[in-house]
Amino acid sequence: MAAKGFLTFPRMENPFRDTSARLQDFGDLHIPLSQAKRQLQASRCMNCGVPFCQSDFGCPLHNLIPEWNQLLEAGQEHAALIRLMKTAPFPEFTGRVCPALCEKACNLADDGVTNRDNELYLIETGFKNGWIRPAAPSRRSGCSVAIVGSGPSGLAAADLLNRLGHTVTVFERADRPGGLLMYGIPNMKLPKDIVMRRIDLMQQSGITFCLNIEASASLCSEFDAVLLCSGARTPRSLHLPNDHLPGVLYAVDFLSEVTRSLLDHQTPPSTVTDSVKGKSVIVVGGGDTGNDCVGTVLRLGAAQVTQLEMMPKPPVSRLPANPWPEWPRTLRTDYGQLESLSVTGHDPRIYETTVKSIHPDKNGVLNAVETVRLKQTDKRFEPFPGTEQRLPCDLLLIAAGFTGCDQATAHAFSLVPDSRGRLAGENGLHYLGGNLFSAGDARTGQSLVVRALADGRACAAAVHDWLSGRKI
Numbered sequence: 001m002a003a004k005g006f007l008t009f010p011r012m013e014n015p016f017r018d019t020s021a022r023l024q025d026f027g028d029l030h031i032p033l034s035q036a037k038r039q040l041q042a043s044r045c046m047n048c049g050v051p052f053c054q055s056d057f058g059c060p061l062h063n064l065i066p067e068w069n070q071l072l073e074a075g076q077e078h079a080a081l082i083r084l085m086k087t088a089p090f091p092e093f094t095g096r097v098c099p100a101l102c103e104k105a106c107n108l109a110d111d112g113v114t115n116r117d118n119e120l121y122l123i124e125t126g127f128k129n130g131w132i133r134p135a136a137p138s139r140r141s142g143c144s145v146a147i148v149g150s151g152p153s154g155l156a157a158a159d160l161l162n163r164l165g166h167t168v169t170v171f172e173r174a175d176r177p178g179g180l181l182m183y184g185i186p187n188m189k190l191p192k193d194i195v196m197r198r199i200d201l202m203q204q205s206g207i208t209f210c211l212n213i214e215a216s217a218s219l220c221s222e223f224d225a226v227l228l229c230s231g232a233r234t235p236r237s238l239h240l241p242n243d244h245l246p247g248v249l250y251a252v253d254f255l256s257e258v259t260r261s262l263l264d265h266q267t268p269p270s271t272v273t274d275s276v277k278g279k280s281v282i283v284v285g286g287g288d289t290g291n292d293c294v295g296t297v298l299r300l301g302a303a304q305v306t307q308l309e310m311m312p313k314p315p316v317s318r319l320p321a322n323p324w325p326e327w328p329r330t331l332r333t334d335y336g337q338l339e340s341l342s343v344t345g346h347d348p349r350i351y352e353t354t355v356k357s358i359h360p361d362k363n364g365v366l367n368a369v370e371t372v373r374l375k376q377t378d379k380r381f382e383p384f385p386g387t388e389q390r391l392p393c394d395l396l397l398i399a400a401g402f403t404g405c406d407q408a409t410a411h412a413f414s415l416v417p418d419s420r421g422r423l424a425g426e427n428g429l430h431y432l433g434g435n436l437f438s439a440g441d442a443r444t445g446q447s448l449v450v451r452a453l454a455d456g457r458a459c460a461a462a463v464h465d466w467l468s469g470r471k472i
């Protein structure tokens with residue numbers, strides 16, 4: 001093994017498709033590297049004595065990263081994939097959407113190994129070669145488990161509990177499974193046929209999916225155990241007059257509508273394109289969801305897009321208070337922002353700014369917002385008087401995060417969320433009492449796909465222990 005490839009080969013991620021081409025469609029953003037180039041990238045891994053990539057600073061799933069990188073470098077792709085899938089339930093999702101905490105925790109620091117792209121290469125090679133087969137257990141335990149919600153945490157829990165022999169039924173209120181993997185993360189980041197490919201496999205493995213169902217407490221008497229994997233989908237509102245005008249939308253509602261229409265009709269709905277094409281769009285929220293909105297409205301032909309962020313512009317490199325191997329709180333420019341730079345010549349983000357008021361025209365149609373600069377005093381943000389600015393706005397997308405768990409589910413199961421809006425048991429555990437458990441964003445608050453997967457698996461292990469009559 002070379003184990004010194006990093007001295008010779010520079011880090012190389014899967015390149016983006018050309019901006020002008022990718023703005024014409026909602027197809028995958030990236031072009032995969034060749035097998036030979038991917039092997040060279042794997043050879044950059046040093047197989048460290050202390051692999052920070054798989055520590056708590058790095059991968060929440062504790063993926064066996066150095067092991068599969070070495071096998072990939074040696075051309076043993078099948079063996080590498082088996083090591084990867086020991087801990088990673090759905091590498092085709094994390095290989096596309098994970099922010100790759102492991103790469104930032106890598107001992108190569110800013111030059112970390114391209115673990116996410118290597119993972120994606122392995123799983124797609126596995127699918128291409130027919131190595132990924134349904135995983136039905138050899139015998140059933142006789143226990144039944146209901147899972148409420150088919151997002152990453154629900155899917156990961158369903159996968160593991162099914163492998164352990166329990167009979168699993170997943171209940172989902174939406175018309176398609178996947179949670180935010182389906183209706184949230186845009187198609188160009190995670191194509192929806194990739195989500196459905198996994199759901200098909202899970203069905204072939206013996207898991208039942210019931211769609212368009214609003215789960216209720218009756219499940220507790222019908223199943224031996226019930227897992228609430230219902231997400232943290234209560235959006236943070238602007239709490240401003242006029243925030244319910246037509247043209248003021250929550251980001252997830254907007255992104256879902258675009259995806260649903262792409263799937264149903266292969267084209268975005270005219271109701272949406274009409275509200276975006278040639279129009280001025282303002283996105284409140286400078287995070288990943290806001291970036292997804294920027295990329296989506298540019299594909300729909302927005303004339304102008306501005307993204308407002310409350311926080312100050314992050315530094316370009318790490319501050320002393322944020323050393324390696326912590327996640328770097330530095331400036332990141334994601335695909336939507338890059339696309340905006342390419343189309344308009346400027347970064348869509350305006351920092352330390354929010355919307356102060358929302359203004360309709362004389363017909364009651366949204367046509368402007370007033371923004372204001374913010375100054376931070378202790379931990380609060382205060383408006384800076386005299387910095388108000390009126391901006392034209394035909395569509396206002398609110399991507400300001402989520403305040404807590406799904407309220408309808410909490411109500412249906414007579415649960416009271418904790419002070420941070422989470423459905424968690426005593427001491428934050430998965431076990432809620434009776435035969436009820438929770439996992440994913442519902443238990444932890446809004447997070448990441450990889451964390452929801454890890455939490456779904458941890459919850460499945462707790463349920464298995466409980467069903468087996470052991471102490472949780």
Ligand SMILES: Cc1cc2nc3c(=O)[nH]c(=O)nc-3n(C[C@H](O)[C@H](O)[C@H](O)COP(=O)(O)OP(=O)(O)OC[C@H]3O[C@@H](n4cnc5c(N)ncnc54)[C@H](O)[C@@H]3O)c2cc1C
Pocket residue numbers: 097098099148149150151152153154171172173174178179180181184185186189213214215216229230231232233251252255288289292406408409412439440441442446447448449450452
């Ligand atoms: C727009 C957007 C983009 C994102 N992009 C990324 C990204 O690129 N990378 C990343 O790592 N993370 C990303 N995230 C975060 C990530 O998607 C979430 O952390 C993750 O999906 C949480 O998984 P979950 O299973 O806990 O919940 P969810 O994915 O929210 O799934 C919960 C499911 O439960 C269903 N449900 C709720 N209550 C009921 C009920 N009573 N009956 C039936 N069904 C019910 C809901 O319909 C939903 O389908 C993004 C989030 C958003 C909003």
Ligand code: SF4
Pocket residue numbers: 044045046047048050051052053054065066069105106107108112113115
């Ligand atoms: S820390 Fe980086 S170089 Fe070391 S084992 Fe992990 S991926 Fe490889």
